Amino acid sequence: MERYDRLSYIALLTTGGTIASSRDENGVSRPGAARFDLAAEVKVVDLMSKDSSSFDFADMDRIVDAVAEALEDTECDGVVVLHGTDTMEESSLLVDLFHDDPRPVVFTGAQRTSDHSDPDGPANVDAAVRAVTDSANRGRGVLVVFGGRTLPARGLWKCHTSELDAFASSAEPRTVLPRSAIAGVRVDIVALYPGVDAVAIDAYRAAGTQGIVLQALGSGNTNADVVAAVKACTAEGVPVVVTTRVPVGEIEPSYGGGGGGADLVDAGAVFSPVLRAGQARVLLAAQIATRV
Numbered sequence: 001m002e003r004y005d006r007l008s009y010i011a012l013l014t015t016g017g018t019i020a021s022s023r024d025e026n027g028v029s030r031p032g033a034a035r036f037d038l039a040a041e042v043k044v045v046d047l048m049s050k051d052s053s054s055f056d057f058a059d060m061d062r063i064v065d066a067v068a069e070a071l072e073d074t075e076c077d078g079v080v081v082l083h084g085t086d087t088m089e090e091s092s093l094l095v096d097l098f099h100d101d102p103r104p105v106v107f108t109g110a111q112r113t114s115d116h117s118d119p120d121g122p123a124n125v126d127a128a129v130r131a132v133t134d135s136a137n138r139g140r141g142v143l144v145v146f147g148g149r150t151l152p153a154r155g156l157w158k159c160h161t162s163e164l165d166a167f168a169s170s171a172e173p174r175t176v177l178p179r180s181a182i183a184g185v186r187v188d189i190v191a192l193y194p195g196v197d198a199v200a201i202d203a204y205r206a207a208g209t210q211g212i213v214l215q216a217l218g219s220g221n222t223n224a225d226v227v228a229a230v231k232a233c234t235a236e237g238v239p240v241v242v243t244t245r246v247p248v249g250e251i252e253p254s255y256g257g258g259g260g261g262a263d264l265v266d267a268g269a270v271f272s273p274v275l276r277a278g279q280a281r282v283l284l285a286a287q288i289a290t291r292v
C-alpha cells in the first residue's frame with residue numbers, strides 16, 4: 001500500500017484573479033497580492049498578478065512550467081494554483097494535459113474580492129490545500145476545488161458568473177502529452193448561429209490560423225456555407241474541431257442535409273465529444289505544439 005502520511009510542504013502559486021483583488025471607490029476590482037493564513041507548510045511563489053481574462057498562451061505556459069518546477073522537489077507534496085475564474089478552465093486543462101505525476105495539482109480562486117464582507121477565497125484555499133494533502137486525490141490529475149466542489153480539470157467549464165459554486169465538469173479520460181509550450185500557436189474559435197456565413201472562418205484562414213474550433217449549434221451542426229469553408233481549411237491542412245454552444249451533453253455528428261455534423265465530418269472536421277470551445281482550443285493548441 002502506498003504511504004502518504006508525511007507532509008513536507010505544498011507549493012502555492014499565485015497568478016492574480018478576484019481572489020487576490022480588492023475594489024476601489026468606484027467598485028472596480030483589480031488584482032494585488034494574495035495572502036492567507038494556512039494550517040499547513042506552504043511555500044508561496046508569486047507568478048503573476050493579472051485578471052485571468054487577460055491571460056494569453058504565454059501566461060498559461062508560465063503556470064505549466066512553474067507547476068513542473070515545484071514538483072521537481074521531492075519534498076513538495078503537491079501544488080495549489082490560485083487563479084482567476086474566467087479562464088481557469090483553459091489553464092487547469094493545459095496543466096492537466098502535461099501532468100504526469102501522482103501528486104495532486106489543485107486550482108482554486110474566488111468569486112468575491114478579498115475585501116468583500118464575506119469572501120469565498122479563504123475557504124476555497126483552505127479546501128484546496130486539504131485536497132492536496134488527501135491521499136485519495138493522488139493520481140487524479142489536475143483538480144479544481146471551488147465552492148464546495150472537487151472537479152476534474154478535464155471537461156471543466158465556468159457555468160455561473162456570480163454563484164459561489166461557479167464550475168461544472170464532464171470528465172473525459174485523461175491522456176498525457178509531452179510537455180511543450182503553446183505560446184505562438186494560433187487557434188481560433190468561431191461562434192456559429194442561424195444565418196452565419198464564411199467571413200470569420202475565411203478571415204482566420206487568411207490570418208494564418210493553425211486550427212479552428214467551431215462553436216456549433218445543437219449536437220454539432222451548422223449550414224452548407226460553413227461546411228464549404230471548413231472544407232477549404234482542411235484541404236490546406238488546417239484542422240477544424242467541432243464543439244457546441246449547448247453547455248451539457250455529448251457532441252456527435254448525427255445530422256446530414258448539407259450543414260449537419262455528418263457533413264462537417266465529410267468536410268474533414270473532427271468532433272470534440274465532450275470538451276467545449278475554450279478547452280477544445282487549448283487541447284488543439286497543445287496537440288499542434290506537440291505534433292501529436
Ligand SMILES: NC(=O)C[C@H](N)C(=O)O
Pocket residue numbers: 016017018019050051052053083084085086087109110111112
Ligand atoms: N472571479 C474571477 O476571478 C474573475 C476575474 N475576472 C478573473 O478571472 O481573474
